[in-house]
Amino acid sequence: MNTGRVFLGKKEYDNSLDYFAKALEMYKGVLPEQHHSIARCLCNIGCVYEDQLNFNRALEFYRQTYEMNEKEAMDVCIKKLAEQRVNLPQNHPRIGHTRETIGNIYSETDNAQALVFYHEALTIFERCMPSEPKATADCLEHNSTVYSNLGTFDEALKYRNKALDILGW
Structure with missing residues (x-):
């Protein structure tokens, strides 16, 4: 080559x-x-x-x-998520981050599927990471972006405002 x-x-x-x-x-x-x-x-x-x-x-x-790169990234994340489910508690923050990463990959091609993973990640972050508001705010921003891409601007604004509130803006 x-x-x-x-x-x-x-x-x-x-x-x-x-x-x-x-x-x-x-x-x-x-x-x-x-x-x-x-x-x-x-x-x-x-x-x-x-x-x-x-x-x-x-x-x-x-x-x-x-x-090819997207599929490879997705395969790695799915494998990682399966391992985490075996080795970590159901609501462990690392599982939330992996779900968020999978949402990021899907956001390029399938907004509905991205939202599924973002919502799951957000649930974990809100329950398990109250002392780390940035992770929750970032995930809220991802949700907001996808809702905006889908044309559901009121929903996008709701998530964006919640993220800004968490960050104290």
């Missing part, structure tokens, strides 16, 4: 694409489907197309990279 980057730097786009395509084929043959090296290779191919001002083609590869 480094050779592909050298050719990209020299603006030898055809050679760069050839090397990245070979690397991608090799990686797909020996690595797990969601491996970060495959994502990096897809991103590099996107860079070549972007340098060629072929933005639509570049976007295709960037989107594949994003989806």
